[in-house]
Amino acid sequence: MKTLALFRHAKSDWSDARARDFDRPLNARGQRGARAMGEYIKSTNRKFDRMIASPAVRAAETVEEASKAWGCTFKVEWDRRIYLASSATLIDLLKELEGDPASVLMMGHNPSLEDLIFDLVPDDGASPLRDVVEQKFPTATFAVLELDVDRWCDMAEGCGRLVELKRPRDLDPSLGPSLID
Incomplete structure (x- = not known):
C-alpha cells in the first residue's frame, strides 16, 4: 500500500491584475x-x-x-509539471517516482488535485469524503489517499480510498469562504 497526501496551495492574492498567474503570492488569509x-x-x-x-x-x-508551523525540514522537490497539470500528468509523475517511497506529499493546484481524487477514488459510496470533494476542494485543503498498490508505477484509476480530508474552515471558521477575498 502507498500513501498519497494532496495539499492544495492556500488562498492567493489577486490584487495585481498585471501579475502572471504563476507569480501570484498568498494573501493574508492564505498565510x-x-x-x-x-x-x-x-x-x-x-x-x-x-x-x-x-x-x-x-x-x-x-x-x-x-513547513514553519509543521516543523517539516525535508527537501522539497519542485516540479513545474504540477503547475497547470491534468490528473493524467500527475499520475504519470507519480508513476515515475524513483526509490519507491511509501508516502508522498504533493503540493499543487486545482482542478488537477480534485480530478486526481476523482480518478483514484471510485464513486461507489465506500468513501463518503469523496462526496465532500465533489462539492468543493478549497484552497489549503489537505487530503490523504491510501492506494492499493505495491509500487507507484502500478497506479490505476480506482486504486485508492480517501481516508482523510481537512479544510481550513474545519480548523478555524474565519479561514472559510469570504465575500471580501
Missing part, C-alpha cells in the same frame, strides 16, 4: 490557512518520505508557511 494546515499536519504525526511541489509562488509560499 494563516497555510500555517493552520501545517499545525494540523503536525498534530496528525504523519510522516512523508517525499514532498513534490509546484514551483508557482503561491504553492512555494504555502510550503514555506506550512
Whole structure:
C-alpha cells in the first residue's frame, strides 16, 4: 500500500491584475490557512518520505508557511509539471517516482488535485469524503489517499480510498469562504 497526501496551495492574492498567474503570492488569509494546515499536519504525526511541489509562488509560499508551523525540514522537490497539470500528468509523475517511497506529499493546484481524487477514488459510496470533494476542494485543503498498490508505477484509476480530508474552515471558521477575498 502507498500513501498519497494532496495539499492544495492556500488562498492567493489577486490584487495585481498585471501579475502572471504563476507569480501570484498568498494573501493574508492564505498565510494563516497555510500555517493552520501545517499545525494540523503536525498534530496528525504523519510522516512523508517525499514532498513534490509546484514551483508557482503561491504553492512555494504555502510550503514555506506550512513547513514553519509543521516543523517539516525535508527537501522539497519542485516540479513545474504540477503547475497547470491534468490528473493524467500527475499520475504519470507519480508513476515515475524513483526509490519507491511509501508516502508522498504533493503540493499543487486545482482542478488537477480534485480530478486526481476523482480518478483514484471510485464513486461507489465506500468513501463518503469523496462526496465532500465533489462539492468543493478549497484552497489549503489537505487530503490523504491510501492506494492499493505495491509500487507507484502500478497506479490505476480506482486504486485508492480517501481516508482523510481537512479544510481550513474545519480548523478555524474565519479561514472559510469570504465575500471580501
